[in-house]
Amino acid sequence: MIRIKSMSIDEPGLIARIMNGEQDSYRILVDRYKNDMYRHCYFIVHDEDIAEDMAQEAFIKAYLHLGRFDHRKASFKTWLYTIATRECLTYLRRSQPLHLDEDDLVPSTLAPTDQLARDSELYNAVMQLAPRYRTVISLYYWHNYPYTDIAKAMDVPVGSVRGWLHRAKQQLKEALS
């Protein structure tokens, strides 16, 4: 098993090595982004175990399609977020179709860890949003995705992203008023 000091390797170089057959080097990327990925997935699927599965799936898919990754267009992390977002949304679409079709709030029970949120009131409100609203909030505010990248990640027009973001904030406002 290859153990490499992860910080000493630039990402394009690391990916080139992986592409060149050093499969175990991929471990560095997994370690580097697993928590970010897990949290991002959690915001969308709202379940710790599923979030972990989605994060893992994203890593696997990223590996299998590493040949398509172009570091000049986006960072690996951004690309990974895109894959993870799609994985989560696909999962929700398959398992809970109503969640994506309804604009209504989705009731849910928060895990104890959720209560550790810095702004727990806002956090709870966000987690009550429909998955696609949670997703745009997460990507836009916490991962600094531009609209176009969110649209790409969610496979929807940019206009939808703007609309969802607006509606998400409206719902948050109502929930917190």
Place this chain on the structure above:
Amino acid sequence: MKDIESRLSEAPIRPPRRTLSAHFTDRTMQAVRTRSHLSLWRRLVSGLPGASKGEQPMHKLSKTAAVASTCAILALTAGTTFAAVQWLQPNAKVDQNSITTLPNGNKRVWINLESCQGQDTPAPSSHYIEIKAGAAVTPQDIAKYLEAQCESDLLHVLFKDVIPHYPKGTVPTIKFGQDQYYFPYATLKATGKDFMVVDIGLNGETFTDVTVPVDTDARFYLKGKPIALRDLHPGKELTLVVHTKALNQAYSTETLRPDEINKLSLNGMPIGASIKGAIEHVYDKLEANKAMQSSGQLWTNLVKDAKSPDGWRQVTPLK
């Protein structure tokens, strides 16, 4: 709304405190390995007749390459270990430095294609797989080799952990009548693999008839004469003989039923279940598509589709 905007922007919400352990990384890496192997295998077998059209095949696989890659995938995913070999014919010259240890520790396994049927066979020295020191042979290695060889058959493929046990210098030879064959059974046996896979040839090749081990014995038929397997390798290691005729044909009514597979054994040790388990493992993973079925034919037809020098015939299990 501005307040919401401000709270979202200025006070980022902390996600769940839980962080993923090293175990997650290990599991993910294992999944990456397994999935990439399966993906590769799917691409490989998708080039086979009757396989799924869903994916672009790497190239059209030879039957032997299909056997080899399938075994490799089974070995790497199901944990079943294989040693694989094909009959090495007299002109194969693999007894001459078939494995070279390079100054950097890498091992170069020379592959000779002279005996492959109907193939354009360049000089033997141009074919080799180079294995990094201490590294296992991976499906990627095989794929690279296969890509390089296009339609050519592999004479033999050595899998994970086999290489270190392979002798430097010569390969054991077996004489049958006036013919001499290089057959590294004894060496491969020493590797302790679960199965040895013998991929035999089709019509027109020298070795055309092999039976699978059944009950307490197994036999090879060489030019019509049965040869006890134990004579070839007294250690009685488990041996699975694979016949690939089915790759080129539609499903046969002679396909072994599951209960028949389960009855297969060698030297008192049941092997059918293991084989079946290994196959099913891959089947499960690959969602029972046509490519798998095609691959399954590799295994399930091997007994009753075994071929004699005089033509195809039914193998008679030993009593």
